[in-house]
Amino acid sequence: MAKSLNNLVSVAPMLDWTDKHCRYLHRLISPDTLLYTEMVTAPAILRGDTDKYIGYNQQEHPVVLQLGGSDVDELSRCCEVAETYGYDAVNLNVGCPSDRVQKGRFGACLMKEPELVADCVRQMQQSVNIPITVKCRIGVDDKDKFEDLAEFIDKVSASGIKTIIIHARKAWLKGLSPKQNRSVPPLKYDYVYKAKEFFPDIEIVINGGINSVEEAKQHLMHVDGVMLGRAIWNSPWLLFNLQNELFETKVSCTRDQVLEKYIEYCQSQIEKGVKLHWLIPPILGLFHGLPGNNKWKSHLVINAPKRTSDISVFAEARGFINI
Ligand SMILES: Cc1cc2nc3c(=O)[nH]c(=O)nc-3n(C[C@H](O)[C@H](O)[C@H](O)COP(=O)(O)O)c2cc1C
Incomplete structure (x- = not known):
């Protein structure tokens, strides 16, 4: 069964x-x-x-x-x-x-x-x-x-x-x-x-x-x-x-806490050989509807594929969100 x-x-x-x-x-x-x-x-x-x-x-x-x-x-x-x-x-x-x-x-x-x-x-x-x-x-x-x-x-x-x-x-x-x-x-x-x-x-x-x-x-x-x-x-x-x-289970995380955990995940994936820019698309919408959202997205889309970029692109992009 x-x-x-x-x-x-x-x-x-x-x-x-x-x-x-x-x-x-x-x-x-x-x-x-x-x-x-x-x-x-x-x-x-x-x-x-x-x-x-x-x-x-x-x-x-x-x-x-x-x-x-x-x-x-x-x-x-x-x-x-x-x-x-x-x-x-x-x-x-x-x-x-x-x-x-x-x-x-x-x-x-x-x-x-x-x-x-x-x-x-x-x-x-x-x-x-x-x-x-x-x-x-x-x-x-x-x-x-x-x-x-x-x-x-x-x-x-x-x-x-x-x-x-x-x-x-x-x-x-x-x-x-x-x-x-x-x-x-x-x-x-x-x-x-x-x-x-x-x-x-x-x-x-x-x-x-x-x-x-x-x-x-x-x-x-x-x-x-x-x-x-x-x-x-x-x-x-x-x-x-x-x-x-x-659902019965209530959650109280913030977008920033989720971002922080996702960055940790990305770091571990990069260590396994995953390219940074493959990890970007799912998180582009995280700040949807908030001031600075377009700049957050374009910063990630433009910079993540660059060979010189590293995990710090997330923190740089986060700087554009005004909350
Ligand atoms: C980019 C994209 C890829 C999709 N790939 C699949 C798929 O692999 N299998 C599937 O059953 N439906 C696929 N769909 C259809 C979605 O599962 C869903 O049925 C459809 O988008 C309608 O739901 P929504 O209006 O909530 O997006 C895809 C939809 C999109 C936008």
Whole structure:
């Protein structure tokens, strides 16, 4: 029996963004938010440098590995690897519409193959003791009615799946870039709410366009969890408010304390050979909305890649923030 996970609040998987450094930062701010890796394809894990793709810091728990794939055996083997690595759950990507992903027959195009998704989930569940979840869209192309979403969930639920994360907009498989597919199709939160009504035994997490604690609270009146992506990237401090408003454990750290701990982390990463400028992107939004924020950001972006720069760029940049 898989142990359960707290899906109340999570940070969305975001390719090139939610890497292990980003997750480390998020965990410094919120102890309870569920964190996700970027999508990693099954072949990358099985044939590549596994540590490079799915290595992480122990402090990140609870952390979910998101997989891209549709080969049942490969996915099951990846789940075994994930369990050995100590991941708390595995999530299957059924939402990415990129051409590359479609060519590999995974991501959002799997919304048209619910039986295959159910087979994958069933086998994945059988291979490990950690939860297997799915992140999907409300639909794709002309399969965009609520009935299509209900049929998808109904068929996938035959696998015994307990949790589904739904990005509340459909994806167009042709004609839009992945970025456009995250903003052009309209958000239809009512589909996700209705999915919860139709499938009360499945834990439903809503995703897409959630920007504040108030919005999160509104959604939680209808569904079991909220997943935020770009809002957290733009302003990681939002995690502090989500933690204090939605979880029992209250935190009292300041942005400066978080920065100090992140600098210590960066120092240890640099000693392991990580380049300073790779560590910068997750923290650019820490002072979002405060006076001096633009100068803080530009100082880091311009100076961190310079060969002469060292960890002191953080303190220099901090000097521009007026709090
Ligand atoms: C830069 C970027 C990369 C993304 N990469 C992934 C990914 O690897 N896997 C995935 O399921 N979704 C990915 N997404 C989609 C997000 O997980 C999320 O569904 C989407 O951004 C909507 O949520 P938001 O409005 O809160 O950002 C990505 C989004 C962004 C902005």
